[in-house]
Amino acid sequence: MAEAVLLALTKIGNVLADQVAKDLLAKLSEKVNNLRDLDEKIEQMRMQLATMNNVIWKISMTCLTDEVVKGWIGEVRKVAYRVEDVMDKYSYYSVQMAEEWFLKKYFIKGSHYVLVFTQIADEVVKIEKEIKQVVELKDKWLPLCPFVSHPLTEMERQRSQDIFPELVKDEDLVGIEDNRRLLTEWLYYDELDNKVITVSGMGGLGKTTLVTNVYEREKTNFSAHAWMAVSQTYTVDALLKKLLRKVGYKGEIDKMDVYDLKEEITRVLKDRKCLIVLDDVWDQEAYFKICDAFQSNQQSRVIITTRKNHVAALASSACRLDLQPLDGNQAFDLFCRRAFYSTKDHECPSELVEVAASIVDRCQGLPLAIVSIGSLFLFSEDYPISRESLVRLWIAEGFVLSKENNTPEVVAEGNLMELIYRNMLQIKENDELGRVTTCTMHDIVRDLALSIAKEEKFGSANDFGTMVQINKDVRRLSSYEWNDSVAATAPKFKLPRLRTLVSLGAISFPTYMLDSILSESSYLTVLELQDSEITQLPKSIGNMFNLRYIGLRRTKVKSLPDSIEKLSNLYTLDIKQTKIEKLPRGITKIKKLRHLLADRYDDEKHSEFRYFKGVQAPKDLSNLEELQTLETVEASKDLAVQLKKLMQLRSVWIDNISSADCGNIFATLSTMPLLSSLLLSARDENEPLCFEALQPMSKELHRS
Structure with a gap:
């Protein structure tokens, strides 16, 4: 909806x-x-x-299906796309002009750039007029549309921003009466052995909605109360500071350490009856690391919502509430209350009863899914998605920006967990530490995506015949298992506004076809060719100044062209499990590179000790100071020195480590403050490594 505007604003900011x-x-x-x-x-x-952008965010969800509103948002989207195109053109020619200035060729082509930037200035003037027309349309036709969101929608928005959600009206709630009564009784049960109450169940069951309703009803009976969203990305000091503020402390807290914060919370809560809600807790440590600040207070009550059984076990069996899906009648009732919010008694039109019943059935009794479907008619697909790849794609696309002191990666991780929390994505696999590795979309979400894809200029083609019919203004193009030979004499594909090309598992995707697309798509941002039969990248890849993501995982590419060093905006280079043994030396000129993923399988059956091998580290690896991911490089006597400048690294994989080199390498790794993933492999099974030299200072690193 507002993504196109966000991207345009990002491009303007860069310019x-x-x-x-x-x-x-x-x-x-x-x-x-x-x-x-x-x-x-x-x-x-x-x-x-x-x-x-602000106006769009304030439009009530109930108005988004209104044709007038949809038409106005469509006009905003068109303007945003025009802005993005012009800003990319500005950046493209700025880069060229800077290079030629450096090479002393500027005066030869000076008149050319005067012409180009004059055209850009003229286009900006035209856009100004278009914006004025869009504003006039809003003033004329949108005053009738309410700018106050439906309470359930507003609750979800507030929760995502860590603002306590508004009370959901009783008439908007279905099937919670017994659970609400039970939860309320536990709050006042004098003989409660354990002050902790847990509400558990899978995502989308309505844990937060239930606890929100009880908390808002009962908080006035407690002299101190606090609601805190925890999730998977919490820090102990941030939780304690939040708690201290919410129980009424007005003093300075920024310079307090964890000990001071706990002491102050204990002092503030002394002899006070306190109600604390910890929402969306994923591990017991989140509770154990802060509970001593208030557990001595016998009058306190703590409610924890969680999906994890081991977290639910923090409460005694007498105070554990395990939510179950709604039954068929309750689910249909909830759906109708949301889908037909403005109709009398929320009655489902007779002609839609069969469709509504089918949708509710697919929601499997999950209130959050039912509510989402009711307002947005969400549909999804059951396809495994790598968490890390999805995060990096979002960043490359510009969908995620830094927020306060958090990197785009941290913000994107939070967004991903929010989608999982809202039941729009389901966890497929977890790693040894319980972190999400892959997730899937429901069929209902996929169908929603298809319904809005045309408006957002998405396209899909799995063969040549479909490809030639693609709208030339397409901005994102995907294909799956392309298996259609294209003659070398075939006309070029002219997709001048293409930003993203994703071709997964292409069985037949000739290099000249890729070269054809690249030569006509100057502003390409994402190139994902995972699992395709492609054997090489065209040299013209170096002309794609806007490229931020290259994915070649499990392709048959043997080397990268030297021209890749010109990709000054590249964030992610994923060449895992390819045939590439050595990186171009010029890759260290890509100063913005954040994720370098490069290894290959020498033994597909994993029967040998070194069944996978890293690439040789380039000579000037230390130039890549923004690097966060380095997987996998071969150890060498110089590697420790190179790594000393790479203090932003979160994930490091090193293989072929010898006993002679391990001391220096391990000592350097120990000084990395942000390290969270570390894989170390010796030269062979008989090579002794000095693990006593590995004393990581990072608190984010956990043994698996």
């Missing part, structure tokens, strides 16, 4: 932050007057788009 481009543009402005206020016009454009 306005590019000081080199500004300096060069100032030189061009000496020749052409209308370039002098270009930055000012771009800033005005940013302000207008930001306002439109």
Whole structure:
């Protein structure tokens, strides 16, 4: 809905932050007057788009199916796409101009860039007029649309922002009466052995909704009360600071350590009756690390919501509430209350009863899914998705930005868990530590995606015949198991606005076809060719200045072209399980590279000790100071020195380690403050490694 606007705003931000481009543009402005206020016009454009984005977010969910509202949002989307195109054009020619200036060729092509940026300035003026028309449409047709969200929708938005959700009206709740009565009784049971109460069950059952309702009803009976969303990305000091603020502390807390925070909480809560809710807890440690701040208070009550049985066991069996799916009648009732919110008695129209019953049946009694379907008619697909790949794709696409002190990766992880929490994604596999590795989409979510794909300029083609019919304005193109030979004489595919190309498991995908697409798609951002039969990348890949993600996992590519060093905006390079043994030396020029994934299987049956091998570390590896993931490199006598500058690393895999090199390598790894994943492999099974030198300072690293 607002994603296109968000992307456009991101691109504007990148342009306005590019000081080199500004300096060069100032030189061009000496020749052409209308370039002098270009930055000012771009800033005005940013302000207008930001306002439109805010308006879209405030539109009530019940209005999103209104044709007038949909039409206006469509016009906003068109403008946002135009802005993104123009900003990418600005960035593209800024990079070229900077390179030629460096090579002293600027004066040869100076007049060319005057023409290009004059065209850009003219396009910005046209966009200003289009924005004005869109604003006038809003003022004329949208005042009739309420800008106050449905209470259930607003509750979910607030929860995602760690704001306590508003009370859901009793008439909006279905099937919780017995559980609400039981939970309320436990709060006041004097003989309660354990002050902890847990509410457990799979995602989407309504744990948070139930506890929200009880908390809001009963909190006035407690002199101190606090609601805190925990999730998987919590930190102990952040939870304690949040708790201290919510129980009424007004003093300075930023300089307090964990000990001080606990002491102050104990002091503030002394002799006070307290109610604390810990929502969405994934491990017992989250409770154990903070509970001593309030457990001495005999009058306190703690309610924990969780999906995990071992977390639910924090409460005695007498105070454990395990939620179950709604029965058929309750599920249908809840669906109708949401889907037909504005109709009398929320009655389902007779012509939709059969469809509604089918949808409710597919929700399997999960209230959150039913509520989502009721307002959005969500549909999904049962396809395994790698958590790490999904996070990196979101970042490359620009869907996720840094937030406060959190990296885009941390923010994206939180977004992913929010989708799982809302039952839009289901966990498929967990690793040894219980972290999500793969997830799947429901059929209902997939069908929703298909329904909006055309509006968002998505396209899909699995053969040549379909490909030639693709709209030339398509922005994201996917294919699966392409198996259609294309003649070398076939016309080029002209997709000038293409940003994302995903081709999974292509059985026949000729290099010249890929070269054809790349040559006409200057602004490509994502290139994912996982599991395809492709054997090489065209040299023209180096011209894709906007490329942020390259995925070649399990392809037959044997080497990367030297031109890859020109991809100055590349964030992720995934060449795991390819035939690549050595990286181009120039790869260390890609200063923005954050994730480098490179290893190959020498023994597919895993019968030998070194069944997989890393690539040779490039000579200037230490230049990649933004690197967060390095999987897998071969050990060498110089590797420890190279790693000393890479203090942003979270995941490091090293193989072929010798006893002579392990001391220095392990000592360097021990100093990495953010390390959370570490795989170390010796040269052979008889090679002794000095693990006593490995003393990691990172608190994020856990043995599996």
